[in-house]
Amino acid sequence: MKKTSYLCLLAAVCFALQPLDVSAGRINPKKKYRVKWEEQNSHILIASVCADYGRNTLDFRRCRSYALDLFKSRCSKHTRKYKNAGGAKKRKERQLKQKYCAAARKLP
Numbered sequence: 001m002k003k004t005s006y007l008c009l010l011a012a013v014c015f016a017l018q019p020l021d022v023s024a025g026r027i028n029p030k031k032k033y034r035v036k037w038e039e040q041n042s043h044i045l046i047a048s049v050c051a052d053y054g055r056n057t058l059d060f061r062r063c064r065s066y067a068l069d070l071f072k073s074r075c076s077k078h079t080r081k082y083k084n085a086g087g088a089k090k091r092k093e094r095q096l097k098q099k100y101c102a103a104a105r106k107l108p
Contacts, residue, residue: 043102046107
């Protein structure tokens, strides 16, 4: 067999072992990932999101996809809480809303 045939066979086996759910060009993870990030002045440093995974690995891409869903969810949650809060609570919810919504917009 040719070298390319072996590679195709290997790729087919790998994808059969770990099915991917791809929608709109994104990989949707099949498991939960522990998403870690660093913050500076209440802003999430996008380069640090999922940095504990190797940058060019499938786990990194899946973690980033999971992180995007997490940030969108938290953005919605804190937007809702912001609208219903008052006083000091409203300021805190606005900060959290801005942090997560900005991270969701910036994360590719």
